[in-house]
Each structure stands twice: as structure tokens, then as C-alpha cells.
Amino acid sequence: NFNSNIIIPSYIKNFRYIFSLYIYIYFIVIATEGGTIFRPLFYDLKSKNINEDIISKRYQIMLGSNLLIEPIFLENVTNITTLFPEEKFYDFYSGNYINDKGEGYYTIFGDKNKLPLFLRGGKIIPVQLLDEYYDIYIGNNKINYLFNNNEINLSMDKMKEKPIQLLIALDNNMQAQGRILLDDFISNDSKKKKFFYKMIITVSQRTNDISIFFTVYSFKYNTPSDLFSNCINRLIIYGFTKLSIKKITVMNKNGRLELDRTKLIFSQTSDVLTIPNINVPLNMDTKILII
Numbered sequence: 001n002f003n004s005n006i007i008i009p010s011y012i013k014n015f016r017y018i019f020s021l022y023i024y025i026y027f028i029v030i031a032t033e034g035g036t037i038f039r040p041l042f043y044d045l046k047s048k049n050i051n052e053d054i055i056s057k058r059y060q061i062m063l064g065s066n067l068l069i070e071p072i073f074l075e076n077v078t079n080i081t082t083l084f085p086e087e088k089f090y091d092f093y094s095g096n097y098i099n100d101k102g103e104g105y106y107t108i109f110g111d112k113n114k115l116p117l118f119l120r121g122g123k124i125i126p127v128q129l130l131d132e133y134y135d136i137y138i139g140n141n142k143i144n145y146l147f148n149n150n151e152i153n154l155s156m157d158k159m160k161e162k163p164i165q166l167l168i169a170l171d172n173n174m175q176a177q178g179r180i181l182l183d184d185f186i187s188n189d190s191k192k193k194k195f196f197y198k199m200i201i202t203v204s205q206r207t208n209d210i211s212i213f214f215t216v217y218s219f220k221y222n223t224p225s226d227l228f229s230n231c232i233n234r235l236i237i238y239g240f241t242k243l244s245i246k247k248i249t250v251m252n253k254n255g256r257l258e259l260d261r262t263k264l265i266f267s268q269t270s271d272v273l274t275i276p277n278i279n280v281p282l283n284m285d286t287k288i289l290i291i
Contacts, residue, residue, distance in 0.1 A: 040061065045062075045085045068119075096270045177200070180198070216285055239271055250287075264276075
């Protein structure tokens with residue numbers, strides 16, 4: 001019998017909403033291109049030890065191609081040994097570079113309030129938060145999280161009103177790529193009804209400058225204001241090793257805007273740069289230049 005008194009950990013509730021857009025994007029990808037949301041490591045990653053690891057029945061799994069999950073199933077376990085392939089992986093919560101010694105097994109210290117979660121280098125994922133109070137750290141940014149009862153059962157149609165934040169995990173070449181795919185969250189033939197949206201985000205480095213491009217490839221919404229009530233309002237960049245920042249400029253058809261450098265948050269211990277209040281619109285191409 002199901003015990004109605006079971007307390008669901010807060011991080012499970014957080015997970016549902018933080019990654020709702022990321023998971024929804026994969027629903028669109030699977031419906032149009034095929035594939036699966038949950039997948040074994042060998043589906044996307046190359047490793048000398050992956051086949052051996054599968055034989056030993058480890059529990060690692062990928063959520064999409066960008067997030068690695070190492071669930072803890074045993075009671076009172078305080079640390080786990082996790083296999084990481086050659087590619088860079090960052091701790092989702094702190095932004096720390098995990099597999100700095102290359103492919104191999106690494107000991108991860110568990111926390112009963114967090115699902116062990118790792119972001120793949122070279123990838124960009126969108127996250128969403130419910131309101132201004134949170135109880136987790138993302139990229140060393142303390143986010144005081146508080147659920148209120150009115151937000152426990154939000155649908156994707158309601159989540160579109162929540163701001164988007166991008167987690168950018170740089171690879172060894174200081175590059176990354178991601179995408180945002182959206183429809184009207186209701187119809188099963190959104191493309192025919194012209195309710196479909198696609199944005200590609202790319203990060204590249206040239207000499208000492210870093211460029212972030214937001215390119216809109218499909219913008220067929222009949223009412224653009226219904227797409228999202230908010231823009232992309234924050235960037236959190238993992239693996240940011242640029243020693244100094246002279247200026248950050250946002251450029252699009254609305255003009256050029258130089259951001260206030262004093263508002264940036266940089267952690268030298270984990271090489272995480274947070275750019276708040278970036279306000280990148282979803283209905284036009286935008287370039288951000290970090291010099």
C-alpha cells in the first residue's frame with residue numbers, strides 16, 4: 001500500500017520545475033528526430049571503461065545528452081564512486097570541474113538534499129525557477145528556494161511565464177552549444193498552426209574575446225507576446241578561466257548596451273561567472289561580446 005505520509009525530498013520538487021523546459025525540449029526532439037530522454041552513457045559518450053561499467057551494473061544514467069545523474073539508492077551512504085568519460089563534466093550545483101584528471105573513477109560526496117548531478121562540458125541548458133526564494137546553490141550562487149502552494153502543480157503553459165536562465169558549460173576549447181525549442185504547449189500539430197520556435201545558442205572564443213550568439217531560426221508564433229513573458233535573464237558560465245573582463249556588450253537590433261561590470265559575480269575557486277539581468281529577448285538575434 002502506498003504510504004500517504006511519505007515526505008518527498010524538496011530537491012525532487014525542485015528538479016521537476018528547474019528542468020521542466022530542458023525536458024520539454026527533449027520531448028520535442030524525440031517527437032521530431034527520435035531518441036530517448038533517459039539513456040545509458042554509451043548512447044552519447046565515448047569511454048574505454050563504459051562497457052565494463054555496464055557489466056558491473058552501475059546506476060549512472062544520462063538525462064538527455066547533457067546531464068549525468070548518479071542516483072544514491074543505499075541508506076546512509078555519504079559518498080559514491082562515479083565513472084566520468086574523457087569529456088569535461090561539472091558539478092551542477094557548484095560549477096566545479098569534476099574529472100580534471102581525465103577519464104576515470106572519482107569519489108563524489110553525497111548530500112541527502114541533492115541529487116548527484118553533473119553538466120557535460122560544451123553544452124548549454126535552460127533552467128527555470130519558480131519565485132525569488134530558493135534553497136539550492138547553482139554555480140555558487142546562493143538561491144533561497146521556497147515553494148508556495150500555488151506553484152506546486154504548474155503546467156508548462158504556466159511555466160512560460162517564469163524567467164529563463166542559461167547554464168553554459170565550456171569545453172576545453174572554451175566553446176559550447178545549446179538550443180531552445182518551444183511550441184504552444186497545448187497543440188499536437190504546433191508547426192502546422194505556426195506555433196513553433198527555435199533558438200540556437202553558441203559560445204566561441206577568438207584570441208582573448210568570448211562571443212555568445214543567440215540566433216533565432218524559427219519564429220512563427222502568431223502572437224509573440226505569448227511566447228514567454230520574460231527573456232533570458234541570467235547567464236551562469238562554468239569553466240570560465242578568463243583572468244580579467246574589460247567590458248561586456250549586448251548587441252541586437254535594439255542597439256548596443258554595455259553591462260555594469262560591478263554587477264558580475266565571479267568565483268575564482270570554481271571558475272564560474274554569473275551575468276545577472278542580461279535580458280536577452282527571445283524574438284531577435286543577439287550577440288554578447290566579453291572582452
